[in-house]
Amino acid sequence: MKPPSLSADPVLAAWARPGLALLLLAALACGGNGGPAAIDGTLPAPPAISVPTTSALGFPVQASVLNGGYALSYRWTLSAGTFQGGAATASGPKVTFTPATPGVITVSCVAIKGNALLSQPASQTVTVGAPASTGGSFHSAGSLLQARQGFAAAALPNSTILVAGGSATLGGSALASAEIYSPATQISTATPSPMTAARVGPATATLGSGTQILISGGTGATGSLASGELFDSVQMLFRATGAMANARSGSTATYLITPPAVLIAGGSTTAGNPVPALELFTPVTGLFSSSGTVPVPLAPGATATLLPTGKVLLVSHGYAGSAWVPFAALYDPGTGLATPTAKPPGFPREGHQALLLGGKVLILGGDGGNGPLQTAEWYDPATGLFAPSATDMASPRAYFGAAVLPGTQAVLLLGGTADGSTALATAERFDSVAGTSNPTGALGAARIQPFVTASNGQILVLGGYDSSGQAVAPVEAYF
Numbered sequence: 001m002k003p004p005s006l007s008a009d010p011v012l013a014a015w016a017r018p019g020l021a022l023l024l025l026a027a028l029a030c031g032g033n034g035g036p037a038a039i040d041g042t043l044p045a046p047p048a049i050s051v052p053t054t055s056a057l058g059f060p061v062q063a064s065v066l067n068g069g070y071a072l073s074y075r076w077t078l079s080a081g082t083f084q085g086g087a088a089t090a091s092g093p094k095v096t097f098t099p100a101t102p103g104v105i106t107v108s109c110v111a112i113k114g115n116a117l118l119s120q121p122a123s124q125t126v127t128v129g130a131p132a133s134t135g136g137s138f139h140s141a142g143s144l145l146q147a148r149q150g151f152a153a154a155a156l157p158n159s160t161i162l163v164a165g166g167s168a169t170l171g172g173s174a175l176a177s178a179e180i181y182s183p184a185t186q187i188s189t190a191t192p193s194p195m196t197a198a199r200v201g202p203a204t205a206t207l208g209s210g211t212q213i214l215i216s217g218g219t220g221a222t223g224s225l226a227s228g229e230l231f232d233s234v235q236m237l238f239r240a241t242g243a244m245a246n247a248r249s250g251s252t253a254t255y256l257i258t259p260p261a262v263l264i265a266g267g268s269t270t271a272g273n274p275v276p277a278l279e280l281f282t283p284v285t286g287l288f289s290s291s292g293t294v295p296v297p298l299a300p301g302a303t304a305t306l307l308p309t310g311k312v313l314l315v316s317h318g319y320a321g322s323a324w325v326p327f328a329a330l331y332d333p334g335t336g337l338a339t340p341t342a343k344p345p346g347f348p349r350e351g352h353q354a355l356l357l358g359g360k361v362l363i364l365g366g367d368g369g370n371g372p373l374q375t376a377e378w379y380d381p382a383t384g385l386f387a388p389s390a391t392d393m394a395s396p397r398a399y400f401g402a403a404v405l406p407g408t409q410a411v412l413l414l415g416g417t418a419d420g421s422t423a424l425a426t427a428e429r430f431d432s433v434a435g436t437s438n439p440t441g442a443l444g445a446a447r448i449q450p451f452v453t454a455s456n457g458q459i460l461v462l463g464g465y466d467s468s469g470q471a472v473a474p475v476e477a478y479f
Helices: 023-030
Strands: 054-056 061-065 070-077 088-093 094-096 103-113 122-130 140-150 151-154 162-166 178-182 187-190 203-206 212-216 228-232 237-240 249-256 259-266 277-282 286-292 303-306 314-322 323-332 337-340 353-357 359-362 376-380 385-388 401-403 410-414 427-431 437-440 451-455 458-462 471-479
Touching: 061 122, 088 094, 122 277, 140 178, 140 187, 140 458, 151 203, 151 212, 162 451, 162 458, 187 385, 212 249, 212 259, 249 303, 249 314, 259 303, 259 314, 286 337, 286 427, 303 353, 353 401, 353 410, 359 410, 401 451
Parallel strands: 054 122, 203 249
Antiparallel strands: 061 094, 070 088, 070 103, 103 122, 140 471, 151 162, 162 178, 178 187, 203 212, 212 228, 228 237, 249 259, 259 277, 277 286, 303 314, 314 323, 323 337, 353 359, 359 376, 376 385, 401 410, 410 427, 427 437, 451 458, 458 471
């Protein structure tokens, strides 16, 4: 699935496509003697399917075929409800539906060989109950001056938040305006001056002092940008830095403590090609320099996580033909090299989240190539290995927001998309200690790609875009 683009309308097409009704397929597959019309005389075996046993009302449910056959196609039906897109049937090895009423829903799938050989159906049930709210709830917390998506954002030392650039709609013109949002007053005010360049989809990193924010790359009027700039929260001014060697949009930016520098990784060119080159920004000189390449170019929506060792974990995916394959690498500031991890992650991902918890990295959701994932896994720097989490998320999500709840080992997951196009308002509390992920209060505004940060004991949610591609202005606070 193509990831959201920050320079063109990136709303993804849902992969669940309307199919023929199961009864009609069965009728077409019958020969004159009432049996299947043989192609090679061998019927496919019933598919092995994976369906959650329970779900909550309003939360998307994902069903999938395990180890599907190369020459097979699939048709799914529900005993109640419809698949994403409103179809009564759906096709493909993975489908999603959102229960509209509580109760027991039977999910059935048949494997199809050629045009007429149908397997016996494989069926599983999912019990849908009312969402049991866990923890806090979302509250209105004012509004941004400008509705934005794909913007730069960073928490400042005085607990305010810098919000800069982005665009008002998907595919809309890049903005140069910037504002400072105050959680204390729930008021946003314009900065005295705009950014040095209008940009959407830049990378953002807070430098060691906390008062300077690096904003690099992104997409401008003519395509991907190589320029960078620093915001000084004391002087409230933007000033240009040296330029990167590679113009890129949608990259990652990670502040390295030793030596003090910012690692720039991934992103894409104006033509949409991934950028394999790594670059370092040195705060003392204000310049970028080359730092090698990633063995496999990072896909859009990759993550970069600073480990306690000082190394950076890069999680993305590569390609085997047109199929996505898992990929991760470790960047070592001491050698300036990025090398593949000992073993790859369990799933290819983009538009996922990666958070440091208890010295390990928790990797959640994202698009896996056939739609958003519900899976979670851990990376342990001590062993260099990935391992499945004890629990998956309550809902598949890609391009969602996440933040560690203050004083806990739990993570708040919110928004994003479960079908590639529809913005979610649902949220869940992923508890890494209890091994559970339970629904919590819903957002007031559904949104994809929001900025989420912890501030004074609460979680703030800013910006993002809705199902129609319009940027979201209201700010919400979870507590």
